[in-house]
Amino acid sequence: MGKGGCAVSGRARGADVRRGRGRGRGRWLPNQHGAWAMLAVPFLAGALLGGPRWAHVPLLVAWLLGYLAVYHAQQWVRLSRIRRTPKAPRRHVRPAVCCAAGAAALGLPLAVAYPWLLPAAACAVPFVGVNFLYAYANRERALCNGLAAVVPACAMPLVTVRLGSGxxxxxxxxxxxxxxxYFAGTVLYVKTMIRERGSRTYYRASVAYHCAALLFVTALSPWLAAPFAIFLLRAALLPGRGLRVGVVGAVEVACSVGLLGVVVGVL
Structure with a gap:
């Protein structure tokens, strides 16, 4: 084979390796971009408001690894019930065990140094339990399941502010x-854009929720009225416009970053 054939073969092998690596990453990292914003923004808001400390770094890594461990455990539960062959659920065992071990290795020393982290973690257990029940029922996209996932993530400022300021x-x-x-509103809004697009019931519920949220945050801080007014406008105006999923995700990333900036700046 000539040099050209070798080059083509080399490129093909390189492409195969890259695809294999991509599949490997996909098996460990869930394709849920909104979840990453929900995990990061409340954590960072509390850390910045309470004063960043080195302890926030291992806590953040443990928090993300814990999410991955729970995600893969839920997928194992779901697939073990709906799939007849063990191959599909089995691929989630190794990520679940490794991520859980990493979260424990980082979290246990923190719990020794800050014992109040243990009861704080225990408060999340009922919500995680609800998520497992919906995973077992193969109804992960249910509205109540999404709202249950939001609560412990958005409670993280209680932890990270205290860790920073004491x-x-x-x-x-x-x-x-x-x-x-904000994040409870995204559960409704994203449904009007993707899985429940065209549903007038979900649209009305989303707009009504965002109106109520705007009134509530205005009482909390008038400065929060501006971003929540924007959130209301996007909930009222964007559904039904045929936006691609990538565009919907980009809008939510921008909204999340904006919320983080305002919360850190005014609260």
């Missing part, structure tokens, strides 16, 4: 409520 739990209540009102 103050009371109430110090993180404002940013936690702001994040909860």
């Amino acid at each position: 103050g009371p739990w109430s110090a993180g209540l404002g940013p936690a409520l702001a994040c909860l009102l």
